[in-house]
Amino acid sequence: METHKQLTIGLFGFGVVGEGLYKVLQQTPSLKASIKKICIKNYGKKRNAPASLFTTDREELLNDRDINVIVEVIDDADAAFAIVSTALKNGKDVVSASKKMIAEHLPALLSLQEETGRSLLYEAAACASIPVIRNLEEYYDNDLLHSIKAIVNGSTNYILTKIFDEGLDFKQALIQAQQLGFAESNPTLDVEGYDAVNKWTFLLTHAYGITAAPDEILFNGIQHIHAADAAVAREKKQAIKLVAQAQKLNNGQVAAFVLPQFVRQDDHLAFVKNEYNGVVIESGFSDKQFFYGKGAGSFPTASAVLSDIAALRYQYKYEYKKLYHHRPHQLSQALYLRVFVSFDDIALIPRERFEWIEEWHAQEERKYLVGVIAFAELKNNTWWRENNTSLILTADPVIEEVETRKLKKKSLELAGIV
Amino acid sequence: METHKQLTIGLFGFGVVGEGLYKVLQQTPSLKASIKKICIKNYGKKRNAPASLFTTDREELLNDRDINVIVEVIDDADAAFAIVSTALKNGKDVVSASKKMIAEHLPALLSLQEETGRSLLYEAAACASIPVIRNLEEYYDNDLLHSIKAIVNGSTNYILTKIFDEGLDFKQALIQAQQLGFAESNPTLDVEGYDAVNKWTFLLTHAYGITAAPDEILFNGIQHIHAADAAVAREKKQAIKLVAQAQKLNNGQVAAFVLPQFVRQDDHLAFVKNEYNGVVIESGFSDKQFFYGKGAGSFPTASAVLSDIAALRYQYKYEYKKLYHHRPHQLSQALYLRVFVSFDDIALIPRERFEWIEEWHAQEERKYLVGVIAFAELKNNTWWRENNTSLILTADPVIEEVETRKLKKKSLELAGIV
Numbered sequence: 100m101e102t103h104k105q106l107t108i109g110l111f112g113f114g115v116v117g118e119g120l121y122k123v124l125q126q127t128p129s130l131k132a133s134i135k136k137i138c139i140k141n142y143g144k145k146r147n148a149p150a151s152l153f154t155t156d157r158e159e160l161l162n163d164r165d166i167n168v169i170v171e172v173i174d175d176a177d178a179a180f181a182i183v184s185t186a187l188k189n190g191k192d193v194v195s196a197s198k199k200m201i202a203e204h205l206p207a208l209l210s211l212q213e214e215t216g217r218s219l220l221y222e223a224a225a226c227a228s229i230p231v232i233r234n235l236e237e238y239y240d241n242d243l244l245h246s247i248k249a250i251v252n253g254s255t256n257y258i259l260t261k262i263f264d265e266g267l268d269f270k271q272a273l274i275q276a277q278q279l280g281f282a283e284s285n286p287t288l289d290v291e292g293y294d295a296v297n298k299w300t301f302l303l304t305h306a307y308g309i310t311a312a313p314d315e316i317l318f319n320g321i322q323h324i325h326a327a328d329a330a331v332a333r334e335k336k337q338a339i340k341l342v343a344q345a346q347k348l349n350n351g352q353v354a355a356f357v358l359p360q361f362v363r364q365d366d367h368l369a370f371v372k373n374e375y376n377g378v379v380i381e382s383g384f385s386d387k388q389f390f391y392g393k394g395a396g397s398f399p400t401a402s403a404v405l406s407d408i409a410a411l412r413y414q415y416k417y418e419y420k421k422l423y424h425h426r427p428h429q430l431s432q433a434l435y436l437r438v439f440v441s442f443d444d445i446a447l448i449p450r451e452r453f454e455w456i457e458e459w460h461a462q463e464e465r466k467y468l469v470g471v472i473a474f475a476e477l478k479n480n481t482w483w484r485e486n487n488t489s490l491i492l493t494a495d496p497v498i499e500e501v502e503t504r505k506l507k508k509k510s511l512e513l514a515g516i517v
Numbered sequence: 518m519e520t521h522k523q524l525t526i527g528l529f530g531f532g533v534v535g536e537g538l539y540k541v542l543q544q545t546p547s548l549k550a551s552i553k554k555i556c557i558k559n560y561g562k563k564r565n566a567p568a569s570l571f572t573t574d575r576e577e578l579l580n581d582r583d584i585n586v587i588v589e590v591i592d593d594a595d596a597a598f599a600i601v602s603t604a605l606k607n608g609k610d611v612v613s614a615s616k617k618m619i620a621e622h623l624p625a626l627l628s629l630q631e632e633t634g635r636s637l638l639y640e641a642a643a644c645a646s647i648p649v650i651r652n653l654e655e656y657y658d659n660d661l662l663h664s665i666k667a668i669v670n671g672s673t674n675y676i677l678t679k680i681f682d683e684g685l686d687f688k689q690a691l692i693q694a695q696q697l698g699f700a701e702s703n704p705t706l707d708v709e710g711y712d713a714v715n716k717w718t719f720l721l722t723h724a725y726g727i728t729a730a731p732d733e734i735l736f737n738g739i740q741h742i743h744a745a746d747a748a749v750a751r752e753k754k755q756a757i758k759l760v761a762q763a764q765k766l767n768n769g770q771v772a773a774f775v776l777p778q779f780v781r782q783d784d785h786l787a788f789v790k791n792e793y794n795g796v797v798i799e800s801g802f803s804d805k806q807f808f809y810g811k812g813a814g815s816f817p818t819a820s821a822v823l824s825d826i827a828a829l830r831y832q833y834k835y836e837y838k839k840l841y842h843h844r845p846h847q848l849s850q851a852l853y854l855r856v857f858v859s860f861d862d863i864a865l866i867p868r869e870r871f872e873w874i875e876e877w878h879a880q881e882e883r884k885y886l887v888g889v890i891a892f893a894e895l896k897n898n899t900w901w902r903e904n905n906t907s908l909i910l911t912a913d914p915v916i917e918e919v920e921t922r923k924l925k926k927k928s929l930e931l932a933g934i935v
Contacts, residue, residue, distance in 0.1 A: 127660050129843070228804045230656045237655065238648045240827035242545045243820070367809070370788060386646045386820045391785070391807040402661070402804045409658035413838070420831070425547070 106132035109160030112173040115397035169193045176200040187211045194407040196223035202297035218416035223403035225298040226376040229392040235305040245381040246346035251298045253374035253395040254282040254289035255341045260372045281374045292320030296357045299343045308427030317478045318357035323489045327465035337361045352431030360492040432475045435498040439491045441467035447486045524550035527578030530591040533815035587611045594618040605629045612825040614641035620715035636834035641821035643716040644794040646810040653723040663799040664764035669716045671792035671813040672700040672707035673759045678790045699792045710738030714775045717761045726845030735896045736775035741907045745883035755779045770849030778910040850893045853916040857909045859885035865904045
């Protein structure tokens, strides 16, 4: 039988995750992993570990031949990329939790892994404690993976939960999330969807072999959701969630987006509340599996980092099977989305660009419509996120083919808006 | 990059799972897996596949050198063991869905895998579509796996759900389950817990390296649950589920059992209704992950079989890491359980064998008590499943240490029962 690799770790970062890791590794000698040196930004604070462990000089870790694993849990994406790429080049395996760094540098990180033959694991970077990367990579074969829908950002989910369950308004909910540590003091990355789309980029790689930059994916956050939208959702007995979705189309390509979406009560994602994350995978034979757990925070993150460290003992690497061993899928724009749009002034809504309009509520103080629109229309234009307009996908929003010409004019006439 | 292995399959069984597999493999040439021959019990029925594919002679598949994978989806455990062991000896990889066969023959199957170096995969045998074996084997390292709690039997969960949500009595619920195909015409294996404990045996192997026979594990089914027990549960705003549980103790050993258990509304397992299965894994840093999906039925089973077939293209094998690469855990009897016991006649309850009794309801028509009892008392005796007695674990039932002598007499005195 294969023997375990003895791991000697150089750790970057000694915040709550780093310190937690240090403690658990100390308490669990059977893991055969010990931290030799810890690189911190500055010596300012008193640390709960022997002073001799610490340095501020990253080279001390990166050039130490005894250190065969670099674990990086810092929150500076640029510094993280420099550390991770040097570590791989220096022949070290790497565990990282930096989603932004991975999303932005994925092509370079793929090349570095190929060139060096070293392993880069980052389960903690998406959905923290939920082993979503490992399952997409190892268990859900390309040909059998119909779709994946997920809540990947805990801050926005916390805020949406408070808005729905406790009737808080957006600002109150955000402040509460910040007080509890579920949202950053600068919440833009979370609230406007950047964090979610970052995670979605590399989850798409493990799911479908797609290597897209974050800005190639259609996304938005929850910043435009209006109190009246929540009221409509409640009336329909639905919730609004920030849903990252990818699904295979009949043309063999993949539709992917991260947008607010109405979610029915019986949808698995409706179960995902507060700071939790959830992933629904629809695989062969159209069966659904649901993975659920904490998606952020020090303990869930440390837990995922530990699982990656444990996997390195067996020389585990991502093979990127969907990218290298299959014909990777392409992102498609050849689809339509059924959307809810609320707005103040109909004049600012280019209603003629909808394929058709199914509902039309012009009497309410906050007006809204439900209609079907080309994916490309949203990808290539910004009117739907300007002028206090909200766009929220309906439940099951993807429509692959429409008979536009027949329906368009008729539906607009019926709606009395042309 | 590694190339795919071309898979030529010999299929045993052409029921709903077998036929579904055949169709999907035909429709998905990129899977590079084709069925060369199908072995059936008899030619009686008309089949939706070319007649030339079928045989009733198992040797035609087992001795065919072209066939490098045997897939076995029959429901005769003895025949399945003969097929699987011959296939491994003949140098073929095997995918099996026979939980009973695997539970009963695990030591022999482990030896056969070691001797032959072939791969035997059986994700479909436990929780069907939920990749629980793969995650326990690959993701949750021994040292980080605190506990695992699961609903692994869909029939009993369906029955319990109907009893709780629709107020059906046990017999009505059972008949409905049978009509919908969620319970066998002979429901004993499901209802009395045999199916659940069978699955638990090999899940314990992948979780903790424990290789116990089913009868070494403390288990019971739902056959003794009384209508009055459900009423008590409802009063406490709890449900009753048949829960398979294993958890690491302070002594380094593992407590494992499959028993009905009260489940709080906020427990992940309360979400698992009808024929669904669910698994809650508590790992490093005490964080919980929840896996949920369909646990039985033709499509979920076929879906898991397909994932195993896909994995064989990459020569995937279970390494049984917890058994071979770690010091395997031992089952412990050194613990106590907090139990609810309802009964007709106090004279038949050996109340002096309880460590202490916390609640005592002697006025109700159906009497019950809540008390703490040694695990070994239940493992070694049968009074608790005789004479119309029900025993149901309370939520969080495991107690590691008790100060018996002080409490015992006092609590019994207080209860007025000695």
